[in-house]
Amino acid sequence: MAKIKTSQKILDCATSLFASYGYDGTIMDDLAEQCGVNKASIYYHHKDKATLYENALTALFTPIADAVTEAVESERDPVKKLEVHIKTFAKANADNPNFSAILMREMASGGANMPARAREQMQRILFLLNKTLELGAAQKVFKSSDPLIIHFMIIGTVNLFVASIPLRNSLPETDRCNQLKNSDIESASDQISKTIIASLLLN
Amino acid sequence: MAKIKTSQKILDCATSLFASYGYDGTIMDDLAEQCGVNKASIYYHHKDKATLYENALTALFTPIADAVTEAVESERDPVKKLEVHIKTFAKANADNPNFSAILMREMASGGANMPARAREQMQRILFLLNKTLELGAAQKVFKSSDPLIIHFMIIGTVNLFVASIPLRNSLPETDRCNQLKNSDIESASDQISKTIIASLLLN
C-alpha cells in the first residue's frame, strides 16, 4: 500500500476540479480541503495556480496522445488506422471524463490559456490523423479531405458525447427522452467511426 | 439612431465576456467599464451575476432555436430538413461565435449550471432533429439512428469548428499548418451535412 505522494494527490484532485469548474472556478482552498493537504503545501509542490494547471493538463493529455499514437502506429491499413484512432481516442475520453471537460473548456476559450505542453499533445494527435488521411489518399482509398474538419468532427462528437453524459442523465423521464440516454461509448464510437469512414471512402 | 437601452447594452457586453472568459472568469467591474455603465446599473437591471447570465443566455439561445425551427419547418423532405437544420445551425454559430463558446463551456460542466430557460432552447433543437429523423425513417429514406448521436455530431463539430477559429489562426505559419486554417463555415457545414446524410441514407 504505497502512500500516494502528496504532489500526485494534489495533481489528481486539481485535475478533477479543473474539469468540473474550469480554471477560474477552481478555488485553491477547496482544492486543499478536497485532497486533505494544507494549502501551503500546494504552493510548495506546484509553485502557483497556473503552474499547477499546466502540470495537471500535461499529465492528463500525454498518455492519451501516447495511446492514440501507439494504436495508430500498430496498424498498416489507413482504414484500420482511422478506426483505431477514433476508437482509442473515444475510449480514452470515456475512461477519463476530466479530459473531455477540460479540452472543451479550452476550445471554448479559443485555446488562449492552454499551456504549451498540453497543446503539443493535441497537435500530436492532429498530425497523426493528417498522416493517416494522406496515406489513405495516396492509396486511393480515401477521398481528399480537410483533416482539420475530420479532427474536429472526431473530437467534437466524442467530447460532447462524453461531457454530456451527466446532462443527459438529468433529463426528465419521458419516453421521448429515455431513448436519448444511450451512453455506451463503444457503440457510439463505432457509429462515429462508420459515419466518418463512409464519408471518406472513395466509392 | 435610437439609443440602445442600457439593459440591452449590458446584456450584449455580458454575453461577449461570458463567451470569452466563462462565468467565473467574467468580472462585473470589467463588464461595467466595457459597456460604459455604472456597476450598480448592472445590478439594477439584472439583479445579480447569476441572473445576468441567465438573461444573456436566454437572449442568445432563443433566436438560434427559432431560426433552426423556422428553417426546418419550411421544408417537407426529411433530407432537405436535415440539410437546412445543419446549415442554419452552422450559420447561426458562425454569425454568433459567442454562442459556440458559451455552449461548449456549458457542455464541459455537464450543463450543471445551464439556466433552465437556456436549456429549453437546446431541447427545442434536439426534438426538432428527432422529428426529422423519425420522418425520414418512416419514409424509408433514413436508416434508424440514435438522434442524440447525430445531434452531438452536429453540435460538436460545428461548435468546435467555430470555437477553434481563433486557435487555428494562432498556429505557427508553417506549410503543414496553413492547410488547417480553412475557416469557411459554408463549405465546412456542407461537408458536415454531406457526411452525416451519407451515413444516414438507406441505400
Place this chain on the structure above:
Amino acid sequence: MAKIKTSQKILDCATSLFASYGYDGTIMDDLAEQCGVNKASIYYHHKDKATLYENALTALFTPIADAVTEAVESERDPVKKLEVHIKTFAKANADNPNFSAILMREMASGGANMPARAREQMQRILFLLNKTLELGAAQKVFKSSDPLIIHFMIIGTVNLFVASIPLRNSLPETDRCNQLKNSDIESASDQISKTIIASLLLN
C-alpha cells in the same frame, strides 16, 4: 375614505421599520416597497434618511408625552398622579410597540443619535415625574427619592416588558416557560405601579 397622504404613509411605514430594524438596519429601498411609493418620493417628502428618522420619532413621541402629561395633570393626589403616570405610559407603550423598540435602541446607543425634538419629549415625561415626586415629598406622602432611578425603573421595566413580548412568545412550550408568557399590560403595569409606590410610601 380619505386617502392617507403619501407623506404620512411613508412616516408610518418608516416608524415601523425603524422600530424593527433600527436606523442602520432600515433600508430605504425596503421602505419604498413596503409603503408602495417610489423611492424618490421619500426624498421628496422627507429630505433624507436622517430627517425622516427625526420626523418619525417626533410624531411618535409627542402624543405619548402629551397623554402622560394630560393624565397626570388631571389628578391632584401625588399617589394618584404616579399611578396614572405609570399606567398611561404603560398603556401608550403597549398600544404602540414601535415606541418601546425605538426608545430602547436609542438608550442603547446612549441617545447619541436621538434627534433633539424627540429627546425633548422624553424630558417632558421625566420632569413630570420629578414634579410628582417632589409634591409627594412635600406632602410627606413619599420618601425622598432619586427621580431618575424611578424614571428608569418605569421606562426600563415597561419598555422591556413590551419589547420582549415577541421574544417570550417564541419560547418553547414547556410548563416552566408558559407561566412566563403573561403579556397582559394592565396587570403588569399594576404590579409595577404597586411595587414602586410601595417602596416610596413613607410608612
Place this chain on the structure above:
Amino acid sequence: MAKIKTSQKILDCATSLFASYGYDGTIMDDLAEQCGVNKASIYYHHKDKATLYENALTALFTPIADAVTEAVESERDPVKKLEVHIKTFAKANADNPNFSAILMREMASGGANMPARAREQMQRILFLLNKTLELGAAQKVFKSSDPLIIHFMIIGTVNLFVASIPLRNSLPETDRCNQLKNSDIESASDQISKTIIASLLLN
C-alpha cells in the same frame, strides 16, 4: 506580557463596536482597523459577520450568567439570594457596559436576531430567579409573583441605568439636571434591590 491572540483581540473590539453601533452599524473595515488586523483575518477567525456577532455575544454573556449563578448559589436564604442576584447582575452590567447596550438592542428587536448561544445564557439567569422566587414562596417569605415581571424589572432598570450613563452625562448643566446624574451603581442597585424586595415580602 503574553501576546493576546488575534482571534481574541478581534472579539474584544467587535464586542465594543457592536455595543456602540449595533450589528448593522458596525462596519467590518472599521473593526479591522481598530484592532489592527487585516480584514481577511477577521474572516479567517470568525467566518463572517453573523458568526462573529454570535461569538462575541456568547463570550460576553456567559461570564455574567456564571457570576450571577455562582453568587446566588452561594446563598441559602431567598432574600439574600435575591439581593446578590440583583447586586451581582448590576455589578456585572456596570463593569461591562457593552453588555447593557447589546442586551437592550436585542430586546428592542424582540430578540429576533439574538444568537441561540447568547439567548441560553439569559435564560439561565431567568430560571435562576425563578427558583429563588419559588423558594421564597415555599418558605412563606415572598408573596407569589410573576418571575418574568421581576426579571424584566431588574434587567430593564439596571440596563437602562447603565446604558443611559453617557446620555445623562451629556445633559445640559442646569440645577435641575445635575441631580439626575447620579450614576453610582452600588447605591442604584441597592435601591432597586430594596424596592423589589419590599414589594415581595409577605408582611
Place this chain on the structure above:
DNA sequence: TATGAATGAGAATTCATTCAT
C-alpha cells in the same frame, strides 16, 4: 408630485499567495 433609471461611495466577502514555525 410621482417615477424609472442612474450612480458614487461604500461594505461584506473571497481568494491566491506568503510567512513563520
Place this chain on the structure above:
DNA sequence: GATGAATGAATTCTCATTCAT
C-alpha cells in the same frame, strides 16, 4: 515537507441619494 495564521488585492453586491421626465 507540513501547517496555522496572515494579508493585499480583488470581487460581488448594497445603499443612500440624485436626476430627467
